Amino acid sequence: MTNCLCYGAHEARADLTPLRIERRALRDDDVAIDIAYCGVCHTDVHFAHNDWGSTVFPCVPGHEIVGHVTAVGRAVSRYKVGDRVAVGCLVDSCQQCAACEAGEEPHCQHGTTPTYNGRDRVSGANTHGGYSQHIVVREKFVLRVPQHLDLRFTGPLLCAGITVWSPLREHNVGEGTRLAVVGLGGLGHMAVKLAVALGAEVTVVTTSPGKADDARALGAHHVLLSTDPQAMAGAVNAFDLILDTIPRKHNVNPYLMLLGRHGKLVLVGALEPLEPIHGALLARNNRSISGSLIGGLAQTQELLDFCAERQVLPQCEMIDIQDINTAFERMERNDVKYRFVIDMASLNGA
Ligand code: NAP
Ligand code: ZN
Numbered sequence: 002m003t004n005c006l007c008y009g010a011h012e013a014r015a016d017l018t019p020l021r022i023e024r025r026a027l028r029d030d031d032v033a034i035d036i037a038y039c040g041v042c043h044t045d046v047h048f049a050h051n052d053w054g055s056t057v058f059p060c061v062p063g064h065e066i067v068g069h070v071t072a073v074g075r076a077v078s079r080y081k082v083g084d085r086v087a088v089g090c091l092v093d094s095c096q097q098c099a100a101c102e103a104g105e106e107p108h109c110q111h112g113t114t115p116t117y118n119g120r121d122r123v124s125g126a127n128t129h130g131g132y133s134q135h136i137v138v139r140e141k142f143v144l145r146v147p148q149h150l151d152l153r154f155t156g157p158l159l160c161a162g163i164t165v166w167s168p169l170r171e172h173n174v175g176e177g178t179r180l181a182v183v184g185l186g187g188l189g190h191m192a193v194k195l196a197v198a199l200g201a202e203v204t205v206v207t208t209s210p211g212k213a214d215d216a217r218a219l220g221a222h223h224v225l226l227s228t229d230p231q232a233m234a235g236a237v238n239a240f241d242l243i244l245d246t247i248p249r250k251h252n253v254n255p256y257l258m259l260l261g262r263h264g265k266l267v268l269v270g271a272l273e274p275l276e277p278i279h280g281a282l283l284a285r286n287n288r289s290i291s292g293s294l295i296g297g298l299a300q301t302q303e304l305l306d307f308c309a310e311r312q313v314l315p316q317c318e319m320i321d322i323q324d325i326n327t328a329f330e331r332m333e334r335n336d337v338k339y340r341f342v343i344d345m346a347s348l349n350g351a
Contacts, residue, residue, distance in 0.1 A: 002023045002024065002025060002026055003023070003024045003026075003135070004021055004022075004023060004024075005021065005022050005023070005024045005129075005133050005134050005135055005136075006019060006020075006021055006133065006134050006348055006349075007019070007020055007021070007022055007061040007129060007132055007133035007134070007348075008020070008061065008132040008133070008322050008325055008348070009022075009059045009060055009061035009062070009129070009132065010049040010056075010058060010059065010060045010062075011058055011059050012058055013049075013050055013051035013056065013058075014050050014051075016326045017049060017062075017132070017325050017326055017329075020059055020061070022059075022061065022129050022133070024135060024136065024137050025121075025124065025126075025137050027072060027073070027074045027137060028074055028123070028139075029074040029075045029076040029077075030074055030076045030077060030139055030140045030141070031073070031074040031077070031137050031138065031139060031140065032070055032072075032073050032074070032077055032080050032086065032137070032138055032139075032140050032143045033070065033071045033072040033073070033135060033136075033137050034066070034068045034069065034070055034071065034086055034088065034135060034136050034137075034138065034143070035068045035069050035070075035071045035134070035135050036066055036067070036068040036131055036133060036134060036135055036136060036345045037067055037068040037069065037152055037344075037345055037346075038066075038067050038068070038152060038153055038155070038156050038342050038343065038344060038345060039063040039065055039066050039067075039130075039131035039132055039156055039342070039343045039345060040063075040065025040156030040157040040159065040160065040161070040187075040315075040317075040340055040341070040342050040343075041063075041065075041320075041325070041328055041329075041332070041340065041341035041342070041343060042062075042064065042065060042160045042161065042187060043186065043187060043248045043332055044062075044064070044160070045062035045063060045064075045130075045132075045329075046329050046332055046333065047248075048060055048062055048117070048118055049062055049329065053272075053273070055118070056118055057118055057127045060117065060118060060129075061117055061129035061130050061132050061133055062117055062130050062131075062132055063116070063117060063130035063131030063132040063133070063343075064088070064089055064090040064115070064116040064117060064130055064131060064159065064160050065089070065131065065156035065157055065158075065159040065160050065161070065342075066087060066088040066089070066116070066130070066131035066136060066156065066159065067085070067086070067087045067088075067146060067152050067155045067156050067159075068085075068086065068087075068135075068136075068152075068345075069083060069084065069085060069086070070082050070083060070084045070086055071135065073140075074140070076140075077140045078140075079140060079143075079145075080140065080143060080145075084145070085145070085146040085152060086143050086144060086145060086146060087143070087144045087145075087146050087155055087156075087158075087159055087305065088116060088131070088136065088138050088142065088143060088144070088159065089116070089144070089159035089160055089163060089295065089301055090107075090115060090116055090159070090160050090295050091106055091107065091113050091114065091115060091116060091142060091295070092114050092115070092116050092119065092128060092138050092139060092142050093113070093114035093119075093121070093122050093139055093142060094106045094109035094111070094112075094113045094114065095109050095110070095111040095112075096141065097111075098110035098111060103297075104297040104298065104299045104300065105297050106297050106298055107294045107295045107296065107297065108294070114128060115128065116128060116130045116131070117129055117130030117131075118130075132322065132325065132343065133345075133348070134345065134348055134349075141298070142298065144159075144298065144301055144302050144305060145302065145305070146305060147305055147306055147309035147310075148309070149309045149310075149312075150305060150308060150309040151314065153317065153319065153342065153344075154314040154315055154317055154342075155305070156317075156340075156342050157187060157191065157315035157317065157340040157342065158191070158301075158304055158305060158308055158315065159301065160295065161187040161188045161190075161191045161315065161340060162191045162195070162304055162308070162315065163295050163296040163300065163301045163304050164188055164269050164293070164294075164295050164296065165182075165188050165189075165191050165192035165195060165244055165246075165269065166191075166195055166296060166300065166303075166304045166307075167293055167295065167296035167297075167300055168242075168244060168267045168269065168293040169192070169195055169196055169199060169244075170300065170303075171293070172242050172265065172267070174196055174199050174201050174242060175199050175200050175201060176199075176200035176201070177200075177201075177202075178196075178199075178200075178201040178202065178241050178242060179201070179202050179204075179239060179240045179241045179242075179261075180192075180196050180201045180202065180203050180204070180240065180241065180242050180243075180244070181203075181204045181205075181206050181225070181239075181240045181242070181243045181244070181256075181259060182196070182203065182204070182205050182206065182221075182243075182244050182246070183206040183207075183227070183243060183244065183245045183246060183247060183256055184206075184207070184208075184245070184246035184247045184248070184270060185205050185207050185209070185212045185215070185216055185219075185339070186246060186248070186332075186335070186337065186339060187315075187337070187339055187340045188244075188246040188269060188270065189205070189244075189246045189339075190219055190315065190316060190339035190340070191315055191339075192244050192246070193205060193216065193219045193220055193221050194219055194220060194313050194314075194315075195304075195307075195313060197219075197220035197221070198220075198307075198311050198313050202222050202223075203220065203221045203222055203223075204221065204222065204223040204224065204225055204236075204239075204240070205219075205221045205223070205224050205225070206225045206227050206243075206256070206259075207224065207225070207226060207227065208226075208227055208228055208335075209335065210226055212224075213226075215338065215339075219316070227255065227256075233255060233258075233259070236259050237258050237259060238258075238259070238260070238261040238262075238264075238286065239259055239261065240259050240260055240261060240264055241260075241261060241263075241264055241265075242264065242265050242266075242267065243256055243259060243260060243264070243265070243266040243267065244267050244269060245266055245267065245268050245269065245270055245271075246269055246270040247270045247271055248270045248271065249270075249271055249273070250271055250273055250274060250275060250276065251271060251275065251276065252275075252276040253266065253268075253275055253276070253278055253290070254276075254278065254279050254282055257278070257279075257282040257283065257288055257290070258282060260286060260288045261286060262286045262287060263286065263287050263288070263289075264286060264288050264289075265288070265289050265290070265291060266288070266289070266290045266291075267290075267291050267292065267293050268290065268291070268292045268293070269292070269293050278290070315339065315340050316338060316339045316340065317339075317340050317341070317342040318337065318338065318340070318341050318342070319341075319342050319343075319344050320341050320342070320343055320344070321343070321344060321347035322343050322344075322345065322347045322348045323347060323350075325343065328341045
């Protein structure tokens with residue numbers, strides 16, 4: 002066991018403060034990682050605040066982890082000390098069910114082990130995330146950071162990036178796809194960049210008039226203000242696919258109306274009850290709604306390789322760990338452009 006300095010929450014809605022945890026001794030198939038950077042996801046805010054009623058305290062968030070390998074277990078074959086690696090939202094799954102065999106680890110039939118607020122499959126201990134000096138992770142769940150991917154910008158790909166990449170690939174987004182991205186935040190801005198790189202015609206649907214220039218700078222072809230009823234009426238039937246990243250309960254009906262024939266709305270943001278959906282809006286145009294949960298390990302590696310090759314990088318605001326509570330407040334006020342990334346070197350001064 003090694004002692005590890007972290008930042009975490011001791012109770013709901015309390016500030017995150019420095020705390021110490023134990024990281025397990027290396028198992029044969031484990032990799033020890035010194036964390037260089039960790040992205041800040043809106044999910045971290047949800048868990049720290051116990052929004053979903055399932056948080057085990059103390060809670061050390063963080064599932065957009067990048068760093069260097071410092072040690073490997075005896076059976077590890079893919080990594081060696083010094084390698085640049087990354088860890089996303091999951092650190093284990095059964096590895097035997099149909100979902101795991103299909104590379105869809107987030108849908109493991111026996112339940113996944115999330116990077117934080119999960120139960121370790123061997124010891125039963127609560128898992129702790131990347132707002133920390135180091136972490137120990139099963140080799141299978143460690144990803145390789147390609148040579149030409151800047152570590153500072155890699156973290157947000159592990160959750161924000163893969164969560165939108167997965168439905169973009171699932172629905173074959175490419176040239177000719179008319180895609181709308183609802184919500185220009187961490188997930189949304191990655192969706193814009195990735196979909197543009199895939200050749201789609203991309204519209205940002207936003208509640209923030211002030212984000213229009215940014216949206217275009219990120220590569221979006223059009224911007225639609227969702228608070229402008231006339232503009233929304235003008236966009237009825239205009240899209241093949243909508244990625245909805247709104248982080249809380251909302252009314253999907255105004256967005257459903259924007260889908261053309263056989264159009265699909267994929268929910269990735271609000272993992273909670275929605276306002277009632279009007280059946281007639283689904284029937285018209287044979288529209289459908291589906292959801293999507295992060296992505297499998299192979300697909301995450303595919304995303305890292307794609308981003309390295311095409312130099313598709315998130316837009317990050319670097320912060321010190323000491324600024325994490327302000328960062329959470331700013332995310333709740335919708336004031337982040339477009340992903341906070343913690344420079345973990347700052348933790349040494351905590
Ligand atoms: P974020 O950076 O805070 O961005 C969310 C964006 O949604 C905001 O920038 C804002 O964009 C828009 N928005 C916020 N409140 C809204 C409201 N009340 N009505 C309409 N639009 C609103 O959050 P994020 O990190 O991208 O995460 C988004 C959600 O995805 C979170 O709930 C998170 O838990 C969830 N998530 C899901 C998965 C998954 O596997 N499905 C993975 C990661 C995260 P505009 O200013 O442009 O309107
Ligand atoms: Zn996340």
